[in-house]
Structures are given as structure tokens and as C-alpha cells.
Amino acid sequence: MKNYQLAWRNLWRNKRRTLITAASVFFAVFFALIMRSFQLGVYAKMYRDVIESYSGYLQLQHTDYLDESSLDNGFVLEQSLTEVIEADPNVTGVIPKLESFALAAAGSRTQGVMVIGMDPDNEQKTLNIKNRLIKYRLTPEATEALKGERMTDRTARLLDVFSGEAWTDEKSFITDLGIRDDDSAAVMPLFREYASLDNRYLTSADSGRAVIGYGLSRYLSADIGDTLVVMGQGYHGVSAAGLFVIKGIVSMPNPEIDNAFVYITLADARYLYAAPGMVTSAIISIEETGDKDLLQTQQRLSAACNDRLVVRNWKEMNALLLNQMEADNKSGAIMIGILYLVIAFGVFGTVLMMMAERRREFGMLVSIGMQKRKLAGIVGMEMLFIGLLGVMAGIAASLPIVFYGYARPLRFTGEMAKMYEEYGFEPVMPMLLPDTYYLWQAVVVLLILLVAISFSVRRIFKLNIINALRA
Amino acid sequence: MITSIAWKNVWRNRTRSLTVIAAVTVGVFAGVFAMAAINSSIVQRIDAAVNEELSHIQVNNPGFRGSSDIANVIAGPQKVVKVLDETPGVTHIAERIIVRGIASTSAGSAGVEITGIDVEKEQQMFTLNERLIPGTGSYFGTDTRLNSAFIGEKLAKELYIIRYILSEESFTTLEAEGVPAAVAAKLRPLENQRFTTEKKLTEAFSGLLTAKEAKLYGMKIKEAAWSYREGSKIILTFLDADGMQTGAAFRICGIFRTNNDFFEAMSLFVPRDELRRLTGMEEGQYHRIIARLEDNDQTDKASAAVKESLPGLEVMNWKQIQTDLAMIADYVNRIYGIFMVLILAALAFGIVNTMLMAVLERTRELGMLSAIGMNRRRVFSMIMLESIFLSIVGGFAGMAVSAIVIAITNHTGINLVKYAEGLEAFGYSAQLYPTIGADFFIMLTVMIVITGIISAIYPARKALQLNPVEALRGE
Numbered sequence: 001m002k003n004y005q006l007a008w009r010n011l012w013r014n015k016r017r018t019l020i021t022a023a024s025v026f027f028a029v030f031f032a033l034i035m036r037s038f039q040l041g042v043y044a045k046m047y048r049d050v051i052e053s054y055s056g057y058l059q060l061q062h063t064d065y066l067d068e069s070s071l072d073n074g075f076v077l078e079q080s081l082t083e084v085i086e087a088d089p090n091v092t093g094v095i096p097k098l099e100s101f102a103l104a105a106a107g108s109r110t111q112g113v114m115v116i117g118m119d120p121d122n123e124q125k126t127l128n129i130k131n132r133l134i135k136y137r138l139t140p141e142a143t144e145a146l147k148g149e150r151m152t153d154r155t156a157r158l159l160d161v162f163s164g165e166a167w168t169d170e171k172s173f174i175t176d177l178g179i180r181d182d183d184s185a186a187v188m189p190l191f192r193e194y195a196s197l198d199n200r201y202l203t204s205a206d207s208g209r210a211v212i213g214y215g216l217s218r219y220l221s222a223d224i225g226d227t228l229v230v231m232g233q234g235y236h237g238v239s240a241a242g243l244f245v246i247k248g249i250v251s252m253p254n255p256e257i258d259n260a261f262v263y264i265t266l267a268d269a270r271y272l273y274a275a276p277g278m279v280t281s282a283i284i285s286i287e288e289t290g291d292k293d294l295l296q297t298q299q300r301l302s303a304a305c306n307d308r309l310v311v312r313n314w315k316e317m318n319a320l321l322l323n324q325m326e327a328d329n330k331s332g333a334i335m336i337g338i339l340y341l342v343i344a345f346g347v348f349g350t351v352l353m354m355m356a357e358r359r360r361e362f363g364m365l366v367s368i369g370m371q372k373r374k375l376a377g378i379v380g381m382e383m384l385f386i387g388l389l390g391v392m393a394g395i396a397a398s399l400p401i402v403f404y405g406y407a408r409p410l411r412f413t414g415e416m417a418k419m420y421e422e423y424g425f426e427p428v429m430p431m432l433l434p435d436t437y438y439l440w441q442a443v444v445v446l447l448i449l450l451v452a453i454s455f456s457v458r459r460i461f462k463l464n465i466i467n468a469l470r471a
Numbered sequence: 472m473i474t475s476i477a478w479k480n481v482w483r484n485r486t487r488s489l490t491v492i493a494a495v496t497v498g499v500f501a502g503v504f505a506m507a508a509i510n511s512s513i514v515q516r517i518d519a520a521v522n523e524e525l526s527h528i529q530v531n532n533p534g535f536r537g538s539s540d541i542a543n544v545i546a547g548p549q550k551v552v553k554v555l556d557e558t559p560g561v562t563h564i565a566e567r568i569i570v571r572g573i574a575s576t577s578a579g580s581a582g583v584e585i586t587g588i589d590v591e592k593e594q595q596m597f598t599l600n601e602r603l604i605p606g607t608g609s610y611f612g613t614d615t616r617l618n619s620a621f622i623g624e625k626l627a628k629e630l631y632i633i634r635y636i637l638s639e640e641s642f643t644t645l646e647a648e649g650v651p652a653a654v655a656a657k658l659r660p661l662e663n664q665r666f667t668t669e670k671k672l673t674e675a676f677s678g679l680l681t682a683k684e685a686k687l688y689g690m691k692i693k694e695a696a697w698s699y700r701e702g703s704k705i706i707l708t709f710l711d712a713d714g715m716q717t718g719a720a721f722r723i724c725g726i727f728r729t730n731n732d733f734f735e736a737m738s739l740f741v742p743r744d745e746l747r748r749l750t751g752m753e754e755g756q757y758h759r760i761i762a763r764l765e766d767n768d769q770t771d772k773a774s775a776a777v778k779e780s781l782p783g784l785e786v787m788n789w790k791q792i793q794t795d796l797a798m799i800a801d802y803v804n805r806i807y808g809i810f811m812v813l814i815l816a817a818l819a820f821g822i823v824n825t826m827l828m829a830v831l832e833r834t835r836e837l838g839m840l841s842a843i844g845m846n847r848r849r850v851f852s853m854i855m856l857e858s859i860f861l862s863i864v865g866g867f868a869g870m871a872v873s874a875i876v877i878a879i880t881n882h883t884g885i886n887l888v889k890y891a892e893g894l895e896a897f898g899y900s901a902q903l904y905p906t907i908g909a910d911f912f913i914m915l916t917v918m919i920v921i922t923g924i925i926s927a928i929y930p931a932r933k934a935l936q937l938n939p940v941e942a943l944r945g946e
Contacts, residue, residue, distance in 0.1 A: 016827060024820030031813060067668040068631075070579055101580055103573050108540050108714050110571050112582015219539075231716065232573075233580060260582070323893030330890070331509070335810055338501040342814055345494030346821030352490055353828050 007381035021350045025390025028343040029441050032336045033398040039332045041432035043325045049253035052128035055317045056283035063310045071100045071235050074280045084304045090297045093125050095283040098269040102232030106222035113260045117269020120202040126285035132250040133199045136173045137166035142194040149190050154178045166214045166251050199248045210244035213261030214251045235275040242272045344448040351452045363468025376457040387449040391442050405431030477856035491825045495865025498814045503873035506807045507905035513800045515900045522598045526761040528774045531785040539571045544756040554780045555762045560769040565592040566757040568746050572709030578631035583739045587746030596763045608725040619724035623735030627726050632703045635666040641695040648691045712751045730900040815922045822926035826858050830930045838942025851931050858927030866919035877905045
């Protein structure tokens with residue numbers, strides 16, 4: 001009989017203990033995987049949102065622009081450089097961008113804003129701002145008007161909860177308001193009448209038009225068709241002022257951006273800030289966005305720039321967000337660490353019991369001529385089997401949940417959703433598909449087993465046959 | 472009797488019981504400590520919100536918070552003050568004028584909320600004046616106090632008022648801070664150079680020092696080089712009461728540092744009378760009246776009473792203004808509650824295993840006990856008690872250890888400097904002083920006992936299923 005066969009049979013001599021120990025490993029692996037999958041999935045979504053709606057993956061900037069984001073650190077984007085960048089195999093486009101701070105007023109209300117000038121047709125190839133145009137919103141007036149209509153109690157209550165919110169797609173609007181499939185035919189026409197809005201996006205031909213963030217529109221109580229007065233400081237301190245008619249309202253993922261977002265065409269921005277031909281940065285869209293490709297492309301492009309310009313990646317530009325997520329990530333890792341620590345004690349306890357219980361047996365085996373080395377191998381293998389059983393069961397049980405959570409992200413409804421939105425997060429918790437984090441769970445369990453195995457192996461080698469047989 | 476037998480049984484196999492007890496100790500300690508650390512960050516955040524940023528109760532014109540329109544002043548401010556004054560628990564009251572505008576220097580500009588305050592009254596109400604960065608001036612202490620402004624460090628950085636210079640004085644500071652002379656000598660080439668951002672300074676000294684030195688002394692060098700132009704001027708631009716753009720130059724009298732980046736970047740305080748003059752508002756017109764309470768626990772009651780007496784005005788307490796704060800506290804507590812349950816569930820596996828062993832190796836003994844007349848209920852409760860003892864001994868040890876560690880770290884603090892940037896952007900301190908309520912320990916004890924009971928069910932049932940005759944024959 002082979003060693004592994006012996007080990008496998010030994011496991012089932014005490015079926016209960018094997019199963020309970022394997023179950024404890026399963027428990028830890030399962031929860032750790034589900035937790036990680038949620039956590040990492042949420043980070044991935046946040047990063048994607050910020051990249052797709054604001055920073056892009058790579059940006060060409062003046063070397064000082066990251067630290068001093070002022071117009072004075074702008075530059076003229078030479079056609080020759082654009083051509084060099086576009087020639088890179090991984091680059092799909094270059095989007096010149098001119099942005100600066102200004103004061104926006106509508107009526108008697110004012111607010112500091114970030115005016116962003118880009119060419120809309122060009123921008124849409126890379127960024128995803130157009131998809132953030134809001135389709136539904138619940139103004140206080142709409143909420144009042146809708147209350148008189150017939151709808152389920154739950155929807156009527158949720159109307160109050162979500163008063164003032166906006167949605168970019170119909171599906172999440174329906175989920176948030178708890179509208180059931182069979183009611184939607186009756187209720188949706190009402191919502192279309194009161195809560196939908198005629199929202200258009202900027203085109204390159206537009207002049208004197210702006211798309212603004214929903215937070216900003218609420219703050220200024222400015223709606224589509226209203227005029228926005230923008231005042232600020234242009235290039236080299238000249239004063240800048242302009243009028244823009246609001247053409248569309250978008251909901252940006254980050255409240256800080258949403259409350260200060262004014263998007264106009266590049267030509268308008270250059271005119272407003274008296275900075276003809278200038279940009280403050282250029283978003284470089286790329287094909288392959290994985291870390292390795294990203295860094296390689298960044299290096300290649302940086303080499304092509306003169307020493308005043310530099311190519312930054314999204315991680316450098318969003319250092320704060322990354323830092324926050326990393327702090328959160330660490331707290332999650334600590335939680336899982338504690339869980340595994342507790343499980344490690346449990347496994348260790350099992351090993352201890354098993355060793356004590358089988359002392360006599362071991363003594364017997366050694367006395368009839370079994371090599372201690374072989375015995376240790378068998379015992380080690382037994383433990384390995386228990387651990388692997390737990391890990392594999394944990395992985396197997398988590399997979400359907402993770403795939404389901406990826407395909408149909410968990411979306412909070414009602415008050416819970418509102419809370420997330422107030423914090424500036426979308427109330428969606430997508431899961432991340434199996435990745436290296438799956439591997440890590442197995443590694444951790446193996447480490448725990450290693451400790452347990454080395455303990456039992458030492459015990460076996462120190463075994464005194466006479467004493468053991470007497471036990 | 473059963474109790475003492477159970478207790479003695481626990482210690483028959485010392486190593487085995489101690490392993491389980493150690494597991495419970497470690498699990499409980501880790502859970503409690505993690506909870507205390509996270510709890511402290513929320514407690515600290517609430518403290519800062521009340522003592523530095525919001526006060527307890529705010530009264531606004533109903534339209535003001537939504538738009539900051541300068542015309543949205545409070546109707547009948549005398550009545551508001553009177554009502555607040557008569558509300559039990561209110562200790563201080565102050566009126567504010569608030570306008571939105573842009574602050575700019577020759578190098579940069581930023582959107583700000585300009586708050587006109589009654590300097591003396593607010594000094595008694597808030598602890599913000601204690602947050603003054605030493606060496607940056609004072610809280611409205613200068614002669615030119617009328618056009619002086621008290622601003623946050625983050626805003627000062629955005630306006631490039633703060634710079635980094637390694638002056639002769641900085642070198643003296645470095646020496647006093649224990650930076651070796653050799654390191655200081657390496658920094659000499661940078662003497663009196665001006666760096667506009669922290670990053671540029673870091674890049675400069677990183678080039679001169681070894682990586683290890685830069686890591687060890689980087690913070691101290693930055694602290695020493697931190698400087699600002701005394702009495703720097705900023706231009707504030709805003710709309711006046713007639714909706715016309717206006718502005719004035721203000722001298723910075725002091726810079727404060729809090730843990731809340733957003734507050735630091737947005738807030739700018741000036742004397743109220745000066746702001747009134749510039750905006751052309753009339754005497755007795757205010758945008759916000761704030762009140763401070765003797766005790767935070769009175770918040771809900773007092774704000775409800777004020778609200779009752781002031782229909783037509785917006786009365787809010789800090790919980791309503793910072794809804795996220797109350798919610799996040801609730802949310803985090805729930806997450807950690809679930810986490811604690813997870814830990815205890817993981818521990819339960821270990822206890823079940825141990826108890827099962829304890830029952831199965833005592834088959835003969837248990838058979839004997841039933842044979843001589845110990846009834847099933849007693850056997851059951853004996854096993855139960857053994858399991859509860861295992862969990863409770865570990866639980867108490869864990870709680871004792873965590874109480875000690877919490878007491879120590881509450882004194883020394885835990886430093887999360889690496890994540891300071893991210894945490895402070897949300898208003899949370901990177902220096903944690905773990906603390907936790909006594910009620911939590913009571914709840915946890917109950918949870919631990921329940922864990923012991925649940926883990927005993929399966930082994931105890933196994934014990935009951937033993938047939939005395941067969942059990943005695945066994946082995």
C-alpha cells in the first residue's frame with residue numbers, strides 16, 4: 001500500500017474529527033474569499049469610474065502640473081509630439097484638455113468650479129462621461145406631484161427617501177425605488193412624465209454651451225437651458241469671464257468632482273482663459289490597460305517627451321484615492337488574518353489531540369519496523385489532505401457566488417442605497433472574478449498546515465517506543 | 472456539584488483545554504482590539520466635528536444651506552438668540568455671516584467658504600484656536616485684526632502660502648531633534664532654497680541622502696523646513712448683498728491644522744464686522760446662528776426643543792448636518808458585530824472538536840456515571856458547562872488582555888501615518904486612541920457564553936446517545 005493511500009484511510013478512521021477540522025478550514029476560506037471578492041470588486045469599480053470619467057489611464061502633463069495644477073503650468077501641444085504619441089502601438093488616441101479653477105454663478109448663487117475644456121467628439125472615444133448623463137431625477141416638485149399618484153406604499157415611502165437624487169439608467173432607478181415588474185407598466189409612464197429630463201451632450205460644434213455636474217446644478221439651482229456665468233483668472237493672470245448655457249447634466253462618480261464639474265468645448269475654454277493653442281494636459285487613451293502594459297507604455301512615451309513634459313499614469317494622478325482604498329484594504333486583510341489565526345489554533349488543537357490519541361499506535365508501528373521517516377510522511381500527508389479538503393470545498397462553494405455576484409452585482413435598495421449615495425459611492429457591490437487572491441487563501445492555509453506538520457513530525461521523531469507502547 | 476465536576480473535567484487534559492482557551496483568548500482579543508481601534512476613529516471624528524467644525528446646533532434660513540445665497544438671512548435673529556438662550560443646556564451662542572467666494576494669491580486660487588465670526592465668542596465655543604500651527608501667528612491676535620484671516624493648512628498649501636525652506640533656523644531645529652550632523656551636512660547645499668511643495672523638497676533631499684536616511688529623517692526635515700511668509704496677503708473675491716462682484720485683501724493671522732482635509736481646504740475665518748462692511752449687509756443680518764451645549768448627550772432633545780420654538784427656520788444638530796457620520800458609525804459597528812460573530816463561529820469549530828474528543832474518550836466513564844444513576848439531564852448539563860467554561864475562561868482572558876492593551880494604546884496612540892493622506896481627506900485622524908464602551912464587554916460575554924452552549928450541543932447529544940451497557944463494555 002502506498003503512503004498516500006494509508007494517509008487517506010487514516011483520515012476516515014475518525015471521520016467526525018476530520019470533517020470538523022476540514023469544515024473549520026472551509027469556513028475561513030469561504031468567508032475570506034467572499035469578503036475579498038467584494039472588497040476588491042468595489043475597488044476595481046471605483047478605479048474604473050474615476051479613470052473613465054475623469055483622469056484616463058495616462059496623461060501628458062508639464063512636470064510641475066501634478067503638484068501645481070495651475071494654468072501657468074500649461075503647455076502648447078505640438079502636432080509633432082501628438083503624432084509621435086499616436087504612433088505608439090498601444091496608444092489609441094490623444095485628447096487635449098484645458099482645465100482650470102473658476103467661480104460659477106447662476107442667479108445670485110455662486111460656487112467654485114473646475115472648468116474642463118475638451119473636444120467632445122474626441123473625448124468620447126476614451127472617456128465615458130456621456131453615459132453619465134442623468135435620465136431620471138426626483139426634484140422636490142416631482143416628488144410632491146408623484147405623491148398624489150397611485151403606487152405601492154413602499155415606492156411612495158422611497159420617493160421621500162430619494163427626493164433630490166438622480167439616476168443615469170432606468171434599471172437602477174427601478175431597483176432603488178422598489179418598483180416591481182408587474183407595477184412598472186402602470187407607474188413608469190408617471191415617472192417618465194415627472195422625473196425624466198431632456199438631457200443632451202456636448203458636441204464639438206457647440207459654442208457657449210456647457211455640461212455640468214448634478215451636484216453643481218442642485219447647488220446653483222440651475223437647470224438645463226439656464227445660463228451660467230463663469231469668472232476666474234486666465235493665463236498669466238488676465239481676468240476671464242464667460243457665459244454658458246447649460247445643455248446637459250451628468251452625475252459624476254466622485255462628489256468632489258460632481259459638485260464642481262463644468263465641461264465646455266476646448267475652443268471655448270481656450271477663449272475663456274485667453275490661452276490660445278494651450279492645454280494643461282492631454283489624456284492618452286490606450287488599448288492594453290494592465291499594469292505591465294501601462295507602465296511600459298508610460299516609459300516609452302515619457303522617453304519621447306522633452307524634459308518639461310512627463311507622462312503620468314492614473315495611479316500617480318489619483319494617489320489620494322489609492323491611499324484611501326489601501327487603508328481600507330489593509331483593514332480587510334487584518335480581519336481575514338484574525339479569522340485565519342483563530343482557525344490555525346483550531347487545526348493545532350486537532351493535531352495535538354490526534355498525536356496524543358495515536359501514541360500507542362505510533363509506538364507499535366515503529367517497534368515492528370516502520371521507519372519514523374515514513375510514519376512522519378504519512379501523518380504529514382493526512383494533515384495536508386484535511387487542509388486541502390477544506391480549501392477546495394471553500395473555493396468550490398465560493399465560485400458560484402462570486403460568478404453570480406460578478407454578473408449581477410449586489411445593489412442596495414432603499415435607505416441603504418441612499419446612505420451609500422450620500423457618501424458619494426454608488427450603492428453597488430460588484431464582485432471580482434477569481435484572481436491571485438484565491439491563490440493567497442491556499443498559501444495561508446498551507447502555512448498553517450506547515451506549522452502543524454512540523455510540530456507532529458518533531459513529536460514522531462522524538463517518540464520513545466517503550467513509553468509510547470505503555471501509553 | 473455538577474459545576475465543580477465540570478470545572479475539574481476541563482483541567483484533566485490540560486494541554487488540550489489550554490489550546491482551545493488560547494484560541495478563544497487570541498480571537499476575542501483581536502476582535503475587541505480591532506473594534507476599539509475603529510471605534511476610536513469615529514469617536515475622534517465626532518469630537519472634531521462638534522468642537523472644531525459645527526458645534527451642536529445650527530439655525531439657518533431654510534434656503535441657505537442649499538445655495539449659500541447671500542440674501543438668505545435669518546428672519547428675526549433676536550428671537551432665535553432668545554430661544555436658544557432659554558433652551559436648557561445651551562452654554563454659548565454665536566452668529567455668523569457666511570459667503571462663498573474665491574481666495575487667491577499670485578500663485579494660486581481656490582474656492583472657499585468665508586465665515587465672518589465673532590472672534591471672542593467663537594474662541595470660547597470652539598477648540599479650533601488651539602489647532603493653530605505654532606509659529607504661524609495667532610488666532611486673530613495681531614493689530615491689523617480687522618482684515619485678518621484665519622485659514623486651514625490645506626488651503627494655505629493650495630494658495631502656495633506655505634513653502635519649504637531649510638534656513639539656518641531649520642538646521643538648529645534639526646540638531647535639536649537629534650538628526651546627526653553628518654546628515655545635516657549633506658543637506659547644506661539646499662540651504663535657503665525655496666520649495667513650493669512638500670514633494671519637491673522630498674525629491675531634493677532624497678537625492679542627497681541615502682534611502683535609509685531619507686526614510687528616517689524625512690519627516691523631521693519636512694517639519695523643520697516648513698515655513699510660511701509671515702502676514703501673507705490673500706485676495707478674497709465674492710458677491711456682495713447687491714449681487715455685485717467685490718473683494719478685498721486680507722492678511723493671514725494664523726494657520727490651523729485639523730484632521731479634516733475638506734474642512735481645512737474650504738474654511739476661512741474673518742472678523743464678522745469686516746465681512747459685513749465688505750458685503751454691504753445690514754447690522755443684525757446673519758446667515759447662521761450656532762449654539763453649543765454643555766453635554767453632547769443633550770443634542771437630540773435640545774435641538775428638537777429649539778426646532779419646536781422656531782417654525783420657519785432650519786434647525787439642525789450635528790447629526791443631521793453630518794448624516795454620514797452617524798450612519799457610518801452605525802454601519803461600522805454592524806460590520807464589526809458581524810466580524811465578531813464570524814470569529815466566535817470559527818472558534819466554535821475548535822470547541823466542538825475538543826468537546827467531542829472529551830466525550831468520546833470518556834465513553835466508559837460516562838457509561839459508568841449513568842449506570843450508577845446520574846440522570847441524562849445532569850450528563851447533558853455537565854458537558855454544557857465544560858464547554859461554557861472553555862469559552863468563558865478564554866473569553867475573559869481575551870477581554871482582560873484587550874482591556875490592558877486598549878488602556879496602553881489609548882495612552883500612547885497608534886500611528887497610521889502611511890494612510891494619513893487618505894484618512895484625513897475623509898476627516899479621520901491617522902493617530903488612533905483605541906477606546907470602547909463597557910456595555911460592549913457585557914454584550915460580548917453573552918455572545919461568548921452562547922458560543923459555548925452552541926458548540927456543546929453536538930458533543931452533549933453524542934454523550935446522551937451512549938447506551939450505558941454498551942458504553943461500559945466498550946474499549
